[in-house]
Amino acid sequence: MTSDLIPLDRLAPAIVAATGDARWAHPRAELISGGKSNLTFILSSDAGELVLRRPPTGELLPSAHDMAREARVQQGLAGTDVPVARVVLSDAGELIGIGCYVMEKVPGHVIRADLPAGYADRPDQRRTIGLVFADTLAALHAVDPGAVGLGDYGRPAGFMARQVRRWTGQWEASRTHEVEEIDELGRRLAAAVPEQQRATIVHGDFRLDNVVLDAADPGRINAVLDWELSTLGDPLSDVGLLMLFWRTEGEPSLSLIPGVTHLPGFPSRDEMLQRYADVSGADLSDMAFYEAFAHYKFAIIAQGVQVRAAAGAMGGQDFGNLDDEIRQLGQSGLELV
Template sequence: MAELKPDSATTVRPGEELDLAVLNPFLNDAVPGFGNITECRQFPGGYSNLTYLLKTDAGTQEFVLRRPPFGATIKGGHDMGREFRVLSLLRSAGYPKIPEPVIFCDDETVLGCPFYVMKRVAGVILRAHTAPKMAISAETMRRISESLVDNLVQLHDIDIQKTGLVQLGKPEGYVRRQVEGWHRRYLNAQTDDLPDMDTLARWLTEHLPPENPPTLLHNDYKYDNVVLNPADLTDIRAVLDWEMCTVGDPMMDVGTVLSYWAEVADGVFEKSFNLTWLPGNLTRQEFADRYAERSGRDLSAILYYYIFGLFKNSVVIQQIYSRYQKGLTQDPRFAELLTGVQALARKGTKSIEHNKMR
């Protein structure tokens, strides 16, 4: 097995640099003992919010700064203040698997946008483009995927009433609002005529299921949003990227996970953003079965939530592609994203046609 090193940052992409001349004095004034930033690098993964590694001259503690992508105008999808609030609430509730939040800044004279800083949790992050090189055994991969399921069950078991997390959203009517909201987002970002997307939107509207009792929802739960212990990859040290966290039907979380969950027979695009197709991983159905067993929840309507997950992911990709088309971002990875929207939408319509997850 290749050496399992903590997730590393690289050189900041051109055009996405942070203005340290403004950021340094702000953090020095706002956070006692923070020190001056001596190194700023960027984590390369992800297509949405930008994440930077900060090292200072004040000690060995490293920090992570999160900010929206340049050119983003979708406040609901890039709400740094909300993500910081979620981390603060989870910390107050005693949930240990999160980075410690440090400071939130909504003064746009600092970086031109809201942002927040948290302490870094070092560890292994299994990204689609690097994990195959680690040569993780099929047996270990299976145990990691099982841990991912079990940790999701634990998240959904948090008492949202006693912890105050219920204030993060309005669980009643959550599924309907999500379907309607993501359909609106798609129409606002649409660049091409994609009949499969229209089919999915119509089917989701016409087949709304009865809602399950609400739980905490992460809403972007996948391998590259968890930090693993290098000494024991089945040990999840932290869950990252809480920007879309809310409360609602837990099956929406499960469906989103499954929509990311590529299998060996899936296409190149699906495999490009998750490594669940590597030998040993649970299949989508095995993931659902283990979740049902460990949580005691009914997953008989899981197809609906899987279809929603595919539709939501397609819309997110469409939004990014739309920004690229308008010249609001120059990241070359975004040029071919329309094919990803088409691939996921087609997977959804095929699942409807066969009445099972495809």
């Protein structure tokens, strides 16, 4: 399966040329389990490890899975206050038959369903993780896109109205049956888009398992990962997603995002919002809309994952039946608006 997804005989010479290291002439590739959209592989050789990102197999939705954009935004942010992995090479499709890029493997912990044994086991360390996470999002939104070569990375005017239309289109393209809650939420969001305060680089999927935390210092982020959905737009869309992903004690976890923020010591949602507001100076009075949109967007992402997994386009990964969760996300979004 891996050899079909990544033709190493074509990829290896390009890595050797990009790194200047002949030890990459015979790399090995392993799919990282957990990727739910684009496929992520660890490449290894005697020279060490690199990471390759490529789209899933099968028919792709329009404008999705653009590897060149992922690579470009990380190249632009290199040297800013936003930590990113160094891109080794980016290819439009000649190397493996579809767009991909290779980046350095950043050391540290990617936190998913559990904290590593002995890591951030004190409440003050967990609080620090939360605060630096909010600070990093504010740092991203403070970057001047034009100053880092990303002035044309998106069309920020009318961003949220366009986002609602885009994700409604994605829903229509991937739905397998009627879900009235999602349809109604889309209609309500389209009718209630707030005025945009400012335009910045947005990540589009900013959550704890998309950053690499320093293994020795939980209060340090070594890299922000997974820039598939990044663009120029309304930064509060990122904050709305942060609120969805930042689960608290007693809440059900999201099937695709089994996080740890419900554990004792992590800041509450209100504390995270306050920290972001203090650092960024943003007005958060319209957050209910952005949180509702986050529910809408994530429900549609979950639907897309479910469809691709059923079609065998997720490298053999299976995430089960997500229909009930998708419906509940729609209902929760309706309650917010």
